[in-house]
Amino acid sequence: MCDIKTGIELELWVVDRSGRLCDGQKIPHSHERIKPEFIGPLIEVQTEPHETEVALRQDLQTTLQTAIRAASAEGKHLVPLGTPLTASDASVHSERGRLFETIYGYNVTSAKNCAGTHVHFERDDSIDQINLLTALDPALALLSTSPYYSGENGSDSSRAHAYRRKCGPKFRGYCDLWDYADSLEEWNGRVDHMYEVFKRLASERGVPTETVERFFEPEDTVLNPVRLRECQPTVEWRAPDAALPSQIVQIATDVGRLVSQTSDKRIEFGTPGVHSDRIRLPELSELRDLSQQAIRSGLGAVPVREYLREMGFDLSKYQPLSPQLSGPPTLTRSEARKLRLEQAQRFRTDVQRLTGESTVSDSTAQLT
Template identity: 65%
Template sequence: MYTLSTGVELELWVVDETGRLCDGTDITEAHRRIEPEFINPLIEVKTEPHTSERGLRRDLQSTLQTAILAAERAGKRLVPLGTPLTASDAPANCERGRVFEAIYGGGVQSAKNCAGTHIHFEQGNVIDQLNLLTALDPALALVSSSPYYTGTRGANSARALAYRTECGDEFRCYTGLWDYADSLAEWRGRVDEKYDRFKRLAAERGVSRETVEELFAPEDTVLNPVRLRECQPTVEWRAPDATLPSQVIRLATDVEALVSHTRTASVEYGPPDIGEDRIRIPEFETLRGLSRRAIESGLEHPDVDSYLRDLGFDTAAYRPLSSSLRGPSQLSDSEARTRRLQQADRLQADVRKLTGEETQYSMFPA
């Protein structure tokens, strides 16, 4: 049972009946919690915040069913992968996206080729929540869903590697993992400093300070794996790939149990361990190495598996899709289309059983 309200945002690729990426904006008209992303082949399905796992499951299942049916009516499918496997070069479809393109330049390509899961937790002991979620970064290995980025096989989580490193040196501070903070004031100071830097970078690329301030709040410009959302207010964990919803719910449940523990337990540094009155997390340099190994090798790296078990995860209960998507070093467009359709089938089957009660709805023809 949750003690903190928790919400999920799941990004999904939209493909046509041949597996090609296509415009999914029509699907977003089917439900107020199905929203467009900044390129047309990517949509986001959201839940309301819930204080029970059952409520979260039912909400995600219902909204995904609506999205799948809307896609079906349009001759389209939804794909739960961290990347589209081969390259997406769709243009930005909104003013804020176009400004991002102008500021990031070629570095925006990584965002156009990445789909993630965002989990929002009700704010409690905020600085401990932020630091704990930072320490949980290697848990992205539990749900890694694509080893391919723009057609090339690479890291176990190709999305995490690309998103954090392919944007260009000037922008890595906006996408990489931040060090632990000693206070909430320090964290907020980092956000404000990055916002000022963002406005300077924008000015160098011909985007006025006024335009940035109109389109972006400070928290909108930091796209890091852990974010403080002042407007909601939540602490947002953005490390995981997009993946099957049953795996998303399992991860949200496991991570919420740890985050809610910060209400009564202090966060300390040392050998990782969960105790009744304290949570011990590693020093940041140790964590950085674990995160790198989690991105590159996933649960197959013994250090990653051991670390997550020390923090209470049953790693055997997870089935990362990356492991089933291995193949040639270079993936052709035809192979990518076939794999997308296979994962669309898996998504539909997973959604039907998400609450443990088999549900029936019209299926896209095989």
């Protein structure tokens, strides 16, 4: 089995000492792989691509420790939750962000209230990688971290539900899970088509085509759970919530191990499972049902648990937070602030232990 380089991008909320969302745009100045995000209370921490789990852990830990120190110097904390629990209406701070806000209008609200994990896998220009990652969408249940969206208790992964469904019907094709594809040419054709539609939607909102073309490449406009990135180049899996770093490395390792097998195993469709010579993915209708159950009920859905086991996941390695946070139907702002500070403390502890002996049993263990 060949190695496959893997990188991580983790979005984090920035809060003050009382747990209120606050601007964190000075924190990215502390490290070249800490980036400002769409709105002020969000930052993104990135790693380089790595072939081993231990290297990925070390890189992520080092950069996160820098982010924590920079936040602490300003009296702020970092929080790994899929949503901020209650509503955020922070202003955007970049020209591209302002264009998104103009084009999406009110529907941009969901993007302002969602934080995710993006895992990048080295591309081999195979449609099998894309279809496999599409089929692994229900694995988002392993990292669900917020049952609350705008203060209302709803889905196990309220981020996935809001991001995919609350963007409005015109924009759902840019945020929701796409169907399997027969070839890379077909996939790239979809991206190009959606780019042309995006330019028409922008024109309807008064944004000239030349402005869209100046600020957006076709791949910048499709923000779906699986997408191809030309600049790395990678295939990017964007299904999971923001979560504790140790859990993110675990899922990156498990999913990377599966992705690497597409180089020497056939991809088929039918009864799901991983076999010695092939990986069989569920038919599209079954997959969509599993994904909805994963978003709505997480690991509480028996078919989701069974499916993930068939695909090789050890569920005992994961502790999704959403079931622990699920409480009253409506969360007050003071309750949300308290929960954010509690998760900020969990985050600091998890980062500290990320490369401890209890989390890495073999320093030479391959991601794949």
